[in-house]
Amino acid sequence: MAKGIKIVTIGGGSSYTPELIEGYIKRKDQLPIEEIVLVDIEAGQEKLNIVGEMAKRMIKAAGLDWKVTLTLDRFNALKDADFVTTQFRVGLLDARVKDERIPLSHGILGQETNGAGGMLKAMRTIPVIGSIIEDMRQQCPNAWLINFTNPAGMVTEAAINEFGWERTIGLCNVPITHCMDVSEKLNVEQAELNFQFAGINHFHWHRVWDKAGNERTKEVIDLLYKEDEDAPDSALKNIHDAGYNVDQIQDLGLLPCGYHHYYYSEDIMLEHSIEEFKNGETRAQVVKETERSLFELYKNPELDYKPEELTQRGGTYYSDAACEVIASIYNDKRTQMVVSTQNKGAIADLPYNSIIEVSAEITSHGAMPYNWGSFMPAARGMLQLMKGMEETVIRAAVEGNYGAALHAFTINPLVPAGNTAKRVLDELLYAHKEHLPQFAEKIKEIETKQPEVVEYVDELMKSN
Secondary structure, eight states: OOOOEEEEEETTTSTTHHHHHHHHHHTTTTOOEEEEEEEOOGGGHHHHHHHHHHHHHHHHHTTOOOEEEEESOHHHHTTTOSEEEEOOOTTHHHHHHHHHHHHHTTTSOBOSSSHHHHHHHHHHHHHHHHHHHHHHHHHOTTOEEEEOOSSHHHHHHIIIIITOOOSEEEOOSHHHHHHHHHHHHHTOOGGGEEEEEEEETTEEEEEEEETTSOBOHHHHHHHHHTSOTTSOSOOOTTSOOOOOOHHHHHHHTSEEOGGGHHHHTHHHHHHHHHHHHHTTOOHHHHHHHHHHHHHHHHTOTTOOSOOGGGGGSTTTTHHHHHHHHHHHHHHTOOEEEEEEEEOTTSBTTSOTTOEEEEEEEEETTEEEEOOOBOOOHHHHHHHHHHHHHHHHHHHHHHHTOHHHHHHHHHHOTTSOTTHHHHHHHHHHHHHTGGGOGGGHHHHHHHHHHOHHHHHHHHHHHHTO
16 A cells, blocks of 8 residues: 655644645545644644644544644654645744834834845744754655745745755745636636746736637736726735836736735835834734634634634635645646746746746646746846845845845845844844844844844834
């Protein structure tokens, strides 16, 4: 009898885990799962126990005999794993609060994956993905790493290009949401449409055709941005709809990612974010309450299915995408998906080994990206700037290089360069010192020589 599949999820106590379990159950005929191991850290043990028991109920209700193991022992959990999925948050949601509130207190965008906060999240997360890969080398050297820990593009790039784990695929729910949105606007079943995405995580564009070979991109642009200017132009629940200048969208002839609002409509997005900050309603604070409510639901011993309330979290569909990647690799299904993977020439404007977010065919030997070619100069320039910023963030994270970190802040278009960038960087480093050991020496210097930074951050976070 063939060996059953072992899947290990790091960050198993996440509120998204029920969606992951639901995805496996939906594919029970494609995946001969023997064991699912949910791994978390000590601070997440209570949530791990709650969601783990719910996972067991879901599997039992589906009439399956899969073993579900809950553990805090990551190293031993990884033994002989076939697939490892990562959905962890270093510092938990309290860290996200800092990522948002500290920049916003200076009138700078605070966001989980964009701007100053996104860069600090990467600096906390990249060393951890490196340590996970060290464990995998010893415990499961042939396993696939399926990453949907944010910022997914940078984490995936570090996994492949810095830590050498080529069996890595990164995922994001944003392209899934955009495909659903386009299908609804055109009133055409999604299966009857073909999409092509290209760019980097949270900074991509896409086109769409119907099965007759007719490109429908311009039609969708008109539907979303021209015919009804009061209609929302993005279905993303966690992104404020600031609108776009239709002339820019028409100039490129491409559909933008919802996160492009932060760049094309920076002033409106910033104003909205500052208003949320003043009202104590930053996204992190809202998500903390949403998550609290979800775990109250998960405690119900009668609940053995994914509740509808989970779709209100911004990352819904991540987990189902992870399940499909696993099923496509295991069965060589060659499913077309949008993933973060090595460029391999798909985008002519970026280096061959850069990690891009692109439409690809998922095979038993990984993602095979579809060729896109070159972007027009406007998009090309923005994309190359953002990729340079990502690569600099990764270098800072791996080396603990303060100069590189400051350079990344200077490159990022959502952070004003100069003294403001340095002050916000120093405050974020101090605020996250527990999770930034590679910057320990610099943080000690900040604490010693910049007492005003320490006082400011301590006072600001008291009001959290």
